[in-house]
Amino acid sequence: MKSYLEIFKNGLWKENAVFVLALGLCPALAVTTSASDGFGMGIALIFVLSMSVLILSLCRNFISDKVRVPFFMAVIAGFTTITDMSMKAYLPALAKSLGLYVPLIVVNCIPLGRTEVYATKNGPMQSLIDGLGMGAGFTIALTVIGGIRELLGNGTLFKIPVLAAIPSFKPAVMMIMPAGGFIVMGILMGIYAWYNKRASNSGVAEAFGLQDEELVPPEIPDEITHASVAEKN
Amino acid sequence: MNYKEIAKTASNLLIVCLCVGALLALANQITREPIKAQELKATLESRQKLLPADEYVDLFTDEKGKLDDDLITGLKEKKVLSVVKAVKNGNFCGFVIETGKTGYSSFIKTMYSVNPKYQIAGILVKEQAETPGLGDKITKEPFIGRFKNKSVSSLILTKTEDENIKAITGATISSRAMTESVHDSLEALIGAIKEQAARKAGTSTQQGETTETPSPVQENTPAAAAETAPATSTETPAPAISPEKAAPAETPAVNETPVKPQEVKKPAVKPEPVKHTTGKKPGKSPVKKPGKKPGKSSGKAPAGKPHGLKAKPVSHAQEPRKMVAPKSDGKPSVNTLIIRPEEGNVKQHDAPAPVQINFNMFHSDVYAAGVQIDPRLKELLPAYGYEQVVSGGFRGLDKYGKTTGYVVKTVGKGYAGDIIVGYSADTSFRLITVRILQQNETPGYGDKTEKSDFLGQFKGKSSEKIVVRKNAPQSDDYICAISHATISSTAVINCVRGSLERLRTAVKQEEGK
Incomplete structure (x- = not known):
């Protein structure tokens, strides 16, 4: 049994929803025009995800296998709607800039994926931690993507002028546009994969899909060679 | 599948739907009021942005400034979603109108303000889901800027740069929906305000005041509006506005104005587009067919509707030519x-x-x-x-x-x-x-x-x-x-x-x- 910290870290980093599992890419591209939007979206997802996996993990023994998915959808949709309504009520500015993407959490792969893959097989506590970890990973990914795009495309970070404070700075508007989202996400995914491979000390080679053997030819110990030759003789 | 299983499946779905439904009802109960408050706040903010004022009197709901019910129905038919009269320092300073019309792929909701002369003071698109990159240009400059200071007669969509509203290339339908909704609602509002004033004049005995009502729309209506405005209570409207209005009222026009409200409305609104277009049209898009016999080409019949978008191209036409078929055998x-x-x-x-x-x-x-x-x-x-x-x-x-x-x-x-x-x-x-x-x-x-x-x-x-x-x-x-x-x-x-x-x-x- 993994420790809770391990489960959390797994979602946060090792199986990061955006960079590793490549789930929930639609909002990850669409709402990341600014760091705060990305962050807000992430928080909304954390709430929906952790509540859904908690409830569904509690119910996992009662759910009939045949209506499993509709059951998940009903619960996820319920929490999404609650999130949407409370955002509109208490955070209207954020709700406005996130627009359609909050209701679209219903069809986001992350809640559905985690309930199906994890919550139906694990206890409520593990599921909750997993949900929180996955959500946190998603939030960090979106915030980073949003931050880079906002910084380059608008010169601000969390709406505070950073690069824009430099008079000669000219924003690269493309970064705010969809193309910028793809570029930033692609580069970040690459860096992420490279770093992870490096950390697991297989080196750069494996990160680029090469086998270790191709770079380092196996050495044949002399004694064995001699011995085998001698034996033959 | 035995009965037990069926029962389990059904009860599963039933229970989850009931629970989620109850939860949603509860959440709705809690958030409804705050959401309403937020929406109201947003509306107020956009009103302030469009036309800063101390007080907004809703002409549909507020008791003190309410229009007659049939006028409200008329306005609503003309897509006026809401209209408020802005009052600043006790003076009437314009209206803020919310209107909308279906564009290419969505309902385009627009809010705009007019000054007392019924010229557009500010405009913003509140809701739309037109094609990104094309239709949604209606929310931005330079299109938005083309509305500024336009009076109702200029709120006509054209394809060329002139005093009217130039459409966005590739998004004519979106631009037209927005322009038309603004035009129609403003025209309807002017009519309603005038009529209300006329009705009021008809009931009250102060004939002397009302006979001065000049006929052109722009100058006339503020005065009328001031009269319709018990909202600002007794001290405010008359002295503040009348001197300003008296000036343009050089033509001491039609004295019978207050008698028949219907007639008051029509001459005021309709001549506008005609006068306007005659002056300008020749320079505009060639309607005549090049190459073809020019004399016979333009057989535009006079249009039924004398105002608005449709009226415009027609109004300029010379004598509509008769269309004679070569074999006119009945x-x-x-x-x-x-x-x-x-x-x-x-x-x-x-x-x-x-x-x-x-x-x-x-x-x-x-x-x-x-x-x-x-x-x-x-x-x-x-x-x-x-x-x-x-x-x-x-x-x-x-x-x-x-x-x-x-x-x-x-x-x-x-x-x-x-x-x-x-x-x-x-x-x-x-x-x-x-x-x-x-x-x-x-x-x-x-x-x-x-x-x-x-x-x-x-x-x-x-x-x-x-x-x-x-x-x-x-x-x-x-x-x-x-x-x-x-x-x-x-x-x-x-x-x-x-x-x-x-x-x-x-x-x-x-x-x-």
Whole structure:
């Protein structure tokens, strides 16, 4: 049994929803025009995800296998709607800039994926931690993507002028546009994969899909060679 | 699957739906009030942005400034979603109006403010989901800026830079929906305010005050509005506004104004567009057909509606010419192909709605004997001989005088002038080939009508199937408009259908004899 910290870290980093599992890419591209939007979206997802996996993990023994998915959808949709309504009520500015993407959490792969893959097989506590970890990973990914795009495309970070404070700075508007989202996400995914491979000390080679053997030819110990030759003789 | 399992499945779904439903009801209960408050706050903020004021009196709901119920109904019919009177330092300083109309793919909700002279002071789009990158340009400069300081007579969509509102290229339908909703709602509001004032004047005994009401809209209505405004209570309106208003009221116009409210409203509103357009139109888009006999070309009938978008192109027209069919033997319908956009199509069409095309313009090609025919039409339907059926419509004959098919030349009113279309049809009136013979549409947008992906759709269709669809997959039952060139494609589709139906009727009539 993994420790809770391990489960959390797994979602946060090792199986990061955006960079590793490549789930929930639609909002990850669409709402990341600014760091705060990305962050807000992430928080909304954390709430929906952790509540859904908690409830569904509690119910996992009662759910009939045949209506499993509709059951998940009903619960996820319920929490999404609650999130949407409370955002509109208490955070209207954020709700406005996130627009359609909050209701679209219903069809986001992350809640559905985690309930199906994890919550139906694990206890409520593990599921909750997993949900929180996955959500946190998603939030960090979106915030980073949003931050880079906002910084380059608008010169601000969390709406505070950073690069824009430099008079000669000219924003690269493309970064705010969809193309910028793809570029930033692609580069970040690459860096992420490279770093992870490096950390697991297989080196750069494996990160680029090469086998270790191709770079380092196996050495044949002399004694064995001699011995085998001698034996033959 | 046994009963136990069925029961489990059903109860599963039932329970989850009940629980989620209850949870949602609870959440809704809690958030409803805050959401309402937020929306109200947002509305107030946009009002402040559009027309800063201390107080907004809702003309629909607030007791003190409410209009008569029938006027409110009238305004609501004209798509006025809400209207408030702005009061600053006790002075009337304009209205903020919320309006909306369906554009290309969504309902476009607009909020705008007018000053006491009914000129647009500020405008913003509150809600829309038009095509990103094209239709959504209505929310931005420079389009938004074109509304500034416009009075109701200038709120007309045009294609050229002038004192009216220039449409966005490739997004005419979105721009028109927005312009029209603003125009219609403002016009309706002016009418309603005037009428309310007139009614008030009718009931009160102060005749002297009301007789001064000058006739032009802009100057008149503020005074009227001031009268309708018990909202600002007794001290405010009269002294503050009247001196300012008295100045423009040089023409001590019609004294009977207060008597018949209906009449007050009409002369004030209607002359505007006419006066306006006569001055400017000649410089604008050439309506005349180049090359064709110029004298006969423009047979625009006077439009029914004298105001608004549709009125404009018409109002300038010189004496509408009579359309005389060459063989006027009591049945002009056979020789004059008149295409009227049907009710449903009018809104698809661009500004000059009541298109009535006089086919006399083709008489250079056509003689009663039916021998001369445009060579391009011959290409569409090679035949031994041709015989005229209707003006611009011919029957192809083989050696033995048997009908091989039909070929028609027709005209549709496109975005930038006329589109001349030629097509051939088989004996059961199914289309064979459609070709654009002449057009002047926007390069890259409207001229896509010449492409075979569009024209190919016509092949094999009978007139019932020649209907416009937007954003639909290709099908045998209709013809897909070209996106971002809806007006051009609609024009082609409608003129083909209209003329094909005419042709068929004419042929059926002939056979019946």
